[in-house]
Protein backbone atom coordinates (compact mmCIF):
# COMPACT_ATOMS: atom_id res chain seq x y z
CA UNK A 1 0.00 0.00 0.00
CA UNK A 2 1.62 3.25 -1.15
CA UNK A 3 -0.83 6.12 -0.99
CA UNK A 4 -0.77 9.87 -0.49
CA UNK A 5 -3.46 11.86 1.34
CA UNK A 6 -4.02 15.26 -0.24
CA UNK A 7 -6.20 18.06 1.04
CA UNK A 8 -6.23 21.35 2.90
CA UNK A 9 -5.13 21.68 6.51
CA UNK A 10 -7.91 20.48 8.80
CA UNK A 11 -9.36 18.03 6.26
CA UNK A 12 -8.77 15.05 8.59
CA UNK A 13 -5.79 13.50 6.77
CA UNK A 14 -3.83 12.89 9.97
CA UNK A 15 -6.73 11.28 11.84
CA UNK A 16 -7.46 8.87 9.00
CA UNK A 17 -3.79 8.19 8.21
CA UNK A 18 -3.02 7.26 11.81
CA UNK A 19 -5.82 4.65 11.96
CA UNK A 20 -5.42 3.25 8.45
CA UNK A 21 -1.62 2.95 8.64
CA UNK A 22 -2.11 0.76 11.68
CA UNK A 23 -4.81 -1.29 9.95
CA UNK A 24 -2.69 -1.77 6.81
CA UNK A 25 0.64 -2.30 8.59
CA UNK A 26 2.00 0.68 6.65
CA UNK A 27 4.05 3.65 7.84
CA UNK A 28 2.32 6.94 8.55
CA UNK A 29 4.68 9.57 7.17
CA UNK A 30 3.44 13.03 8.13
CA UNK A 31 5.85 15.79 7.13
CA UNK A 32 4.20 18.22 9.59
CA UNK A 33 4.78 15.78 12.49
CA UNK A 34 8.37 15.16 11.38
CA UNK A 35 9.03 18.91 11.25
CA UNK A 36 7.40 19.55 14.65
CA UNK A 37 9.60 16.82 16.14
CA UNK A 38 12.66 18.46 14.60
CA UNK A 39 11.61 21.85 16.06
CA UNK A 40 11.09 20.29 19.51
CA UNK A 41 14.50 18.60 19.30
CA UNK A 42 16.16 21.90 18.28
CA UNK A 43 17.95 20.25 15.33
CA UNK A 44 19.33 22.14 12.33
CA UNK A 45 16.29 21.06 10.31
CA UNK A 46 13.97 22.28 13.08
CA UNK A 47 15.68 25.66 13.31
CA UNK A 48 15.47 26.03 9.53
CA UNK A 49 11.77 25.08 9.38
CA UNK A 50 10.37 26.93 12.41
CA UNK A 51 10.05 30.46 10.99
CA UNK A 52 8.11 29.19 7.96
CA UNK A 53 5.81 27.01 10.08
CA UNK A 54 5.04 29.85 12.52
CA UNK A 55 3.82 32.01 9.62
CA UNK A 56 1.83 29.19 8.03
CA UNK A 57 4.13 29.25 4.98
CA UNK A 58 5.58 26.17 3.34
CA UNK A 59 9.08 25.06 4.29
CA UNK A 60 11.28 25.28 1.14
CA UNK A 61 11.00 22.35 -1.27
CA UNK A 62 14.69 21.39 -1.10
CA UNK A 63 14.52 20.98 2.69
CA UNK A 64 11.38 18.82 2.51
CA UNK A 65 12.64 16.75 -0.42
CA UNK A 66 15.92 16.00 1.37
CA UNK A 67 14.03 14.95 4.51
CA UNK A 68 11.67 12.67 2.57
CA UNK A 69 14.42 11.17 0.40
CA UNK A 70 16.10 10.03 3.59
CA UNK A 71 12.88 8.71 5.10
CA UNK A 72 11.62 6.87 2.01
CA UNK A 73 15.05 5.34 1.46
CA UNK A 74 15.01 3.68 4.91
CA UNK A 75 14.45 -0.06 4.96
CA UNK A 76 11.09 0.01 6.79
CA UNK A 77 9.48 2.14 4.03
CA UNK A 78 9.45 -1.03 1.91
CA UNK A 79 6.38 -2.22 3.81
CA UNK A 80 4.26 0.58 2.36
CA UNK A 81 3.25 4.02 3.56
CA UNK A 82 0.61 6.70 3.79
CA UNK A 83 2.01 10.12 2.95
CA UNK A 84 0.22 12.79 4.96
CA UNK A 85 0.91 16.41 4.01
CA UNK A 86 3.43 15.54 1.30
CA UNK A 87 3.69 16.37 -1.55
CA UNK A 88 2.41 19.93 -1.19
CA UNK A 89 3.83 21.49 -4.37
CA UNK A 90 4.31 20.34 -7.96
CA UNK A 91 8.10 20.33 -7.38
CA UNK A 92 7.61 17.97 -4.43
CA UNK A 93 5.34 15.69 -6.49
CA UNK A 94 7.96 15.48 -9.22
CA UNK A 95 10.68 14.76 -6.68
CA UNK A 96 8.52 12.06 -5.10
CA UNK A 97 8.01 10.36 -8.47
CA UNK A 98 11.79 10.42 -9.05
CA UNK A 99 12.59 9.13 -5.55
CA UNK A 100 10.15 6.25 -5.86
CA UNK A 101 11.32 5.41 -9.37
CA UNK A 102 14.87 5.05 -8.05
CA UNK A 103 13.48 2.64 -5.44
CA UNK A 104 11.51 0.70 -8.08
CA UNK A 105 8.18 1.93 -6.64
CA UNK A 106 5.25 4.16 -7.56
CA UNK A 107 2.35 5.82 -5.73
CA UNK A 108 -0.76 3.61 -6.10
CA UNK A 109 -3.44 6.19 -5.28
CA UNK A 110 -3.76 9.80 -4.18
CA UNK A 111 -6.81 10.40 -1.98
CA UNK A 112 -8.21 13.94 -2.00
CA UNK A 113 -10.19 14.97 1.10
CA UNK A 114 -12.93 17.39 0.06
CA UNK A 115 -14.02 19.75 2.90
CA UNK A 116 -15.66 23.20 2.69
CA UNK A 117 -13.67 26.23 3.80
CA UNK A 118 -15.94 27.36 6.68
CA UNK A 119 -15.73 23.82 8.09
CA UNK A 120 -11.91 23.85 7.81
CA UNK A 121 -11.73 27.15 9.73
CA UNK A 122 -14.04 25.81 12.42
CA UNK A 123 -12.05 22.59 12.80
CA UNK A 124 -8.59 24.16 12.86
CA UNK A 125 -9.29 27.00 15.26
CA UNK A 126 -10.99 24.57 17.72
CA UNK A 127 -8.44 21.79 17.35
CA UNK A 128 -6.51 20.45 20.34
CA UNK A 129 -3.79 17.82 19.90
CA UNK A 130 -2.23 15.34 22.32
CA UNK A 131 1.46 16.04 22.91
CA UNK A 132 2.12 12.35 23.53
CA UNK A 133 0.17 10.34 20.95
CA UNK A 134 -0.93 12.98 18.42
CA UNK A 135 -4.66 12.24 18.77
CA UNK A 136 -6.82 15.25 17.73
CA UNK A 137 -9.87 16.68 19.52
CA UNK A 138 -12.20 19.63 18.93
CA UNK A 139 -13.19 21.91 21.79
CA UNK A 140 -16.93 21.70 20.99
CA UNK A 141 -17.63 18.93 18.48
CA UNK A 142 -15.22 16.28 19.83
CA UNK A 143 -14.08 17.30 23.31
CA UNK A 144 -12.04 14.97 25.52
CA UNK A 145 -13.78 13.53 28.61
CA UNK A 146 -11.53 15.65 30.88
CA UNK A 147 -10.57 19.12 29.61
CA UNK A 148 -6.93 19.24 28.51
CA UNK A 149 -6.34 15.48 28.89
CA UNK A 150 -6.14 12.89 26.10
CA UNK A 151 -8.77 10.11 26.40
CA UNK A 152 -6.50 7.68 24.56
CA UNK A 153 -3.27 8.00 26.54
CA UNK A 154 -3.72 10.59 29.33
CA UNK A 155 -1.27 12.97 27.61
CA UNK A 156 -1.53 16.77 27.71
CA UNK A 157 -3.62 18.49 25.02
CA UNK A 158 -2.36 21.69 23.43
CA UNK A 159 -3.27 24.10 20.66
CA UNK A 160 -0.73 24.11 17.81
CA UNK A 161 1.04 27.47 17.40
CA UNK A 162 -0.20 27.65 13.81
CA UNK A 163 -3.88 26.96 14.64
CA UNK A 164 -4.64 30.61 15.59
CA UNK A 165 -7.15 32.22 13.20
CA UNK A 166 -4.76 34.57 11.32
CA UNK A 167 -2.26 31.77 10.66
CA UNK A 168 -5.03 29.35 9.70
CA UNK A 169 -6.30 31.82 7.06
CA UNK A 170 -2.77 32.08 5.69
CA UNK A 171 -2.36 28.29 5.59
CA UNK A 172 -5.61 27.97 3.64
CA UNK A 173 -4.43 30.60 1.15
CA UNK A 174 -1.07 28.82 0.80
CA UNK A 175 -2.97 25.58 0.16
CA UNK A 176 -5.09 27.19 -2.59
CA UNK A 177 -2.07 28.73 -4.30
CA UNK A 178 0.60 26.05 -3.95
CA UNK A 179 -1.05 22.70 -3.19
CA UNK A 180 -4.43 22.72 -4.98
CA UNK A 181 -2.69 22.53 -8.41
CA UNK A 182 -1.71 18.97 -7.42
CA UNK A 183 -5.33 17.92 -7.93
CA UNK A 184 -4.99 18.39 -11.69
CA UNK A 185 -1.47 16.97 -11.66
CA UNK A 186 -2.68 13.67 -10.18
CA UNK A 187 -6.00 13.70 -12.05
CA UNK A 188 -4.08 13.80 -15.33
CA UNK A 189 -2.08 10.78 -14.18
CA UNK A 190 -5.26 8.87 -13.27
CA UNK A 191 -4.16 8.56 -9.65
CA UNK A 192 -6.67 10.86 -7.97
CA UNK A 193 -9.73 9.69 -6.06
CA UNK A 194 -11.95 12.10 -4.13
CA UNK A 195 -13.66 11.35 -0.83
CA UNK A 196 -15.89 13.67 1.15
CA UNK A 197 -13.96 14.68 4.28
CA UNK A 198 -17.19 15.74 6.05
CA UNK A 199 -19.33 13.47 8.20
CA UNK A 200 -18.52 10.76 10.74
CA UNK A 201 -14.89 9.61 10.95
CA UNK A 202 -15.88 5.97 10.38
CA UNK A 203 -17.88 6.80 7.23
CA UNK A 204 -14.91 8.69 5.79
CA UNK A 205 -12.65 5.77 6.67
CA UNK A 206 -14.93 3.34 4.78
CA UNK A 207 -14.90 5.66 1.76
CA UNK A 208 -11.08 5.73 1.79
CA UNK A 209 -10.88 1.94 2.07
CA UNK A 210 -13.05 1.47 -0.98
CA UNK A 211 -11.30 4.27 -2.90
CA UNK A 212 -7.93 2.55 -2.52
CA UNK A 213 -9.33 -0.95 -2.96
CA UNK A 214 -8.76 -2.00 0.65
CA UNK A 215 -12.34 -2.97 1.46
CA UNK A 216 -12.53 -5.41 4.35
Ligand code: AMP
Pocket residue numbers: 009031032033035052053054056057058059060064084085086087088092162171
Ligand atom coordinates in the same frame (compact mmCIF):
# COMPACT_ATOMS: atom_id res chain seq x y z
P1 AMP B 1 0.76 20.12 8.82
O1 AMP B 1 0.94 19.46 10.15
O2 AMP B 1 0.71 19.15 7.68
O3 AMP B 1 -0.41 21.08 8.80
O4 AMP B 1 2.07 21.00 8.57
C1 AMP B 1 2.42 22.07 9.44
C2 AMP B 1 3.41 22.99 8.75
O5 AMP B 1 4.60 22.27 8.42
C3 AMP B 1 2.94 23.58 7.43
O6 AMP B 1 2.14 24.75 7.60
C4 AMP B 1 4.28 23.90 6.76
O7 AMP B 1 4.88 25.04 7.31
C5 AMP B 1 5.13 22.70 7.17
N1 AMP B 1 5.01 21.57 6.20
C6 AMP B 1 4.48 20.34 6.43
N2 AMP B 1 4.56 19.57 5.33
C7 AMP B 1 5.16 20.34 4.38
C8 AMP B 1 5.51 20.13 3.02
N3 AMP B 1 5.25 18.95 2.39
N4 AMP B 1 6.10 21.14 2.35
C9 AMP B 1 6.37 22.31 2.95
N5 AMP B 1 6.05 22.59 4.22
C10 AMP B 1 5.45 21.62 4.94
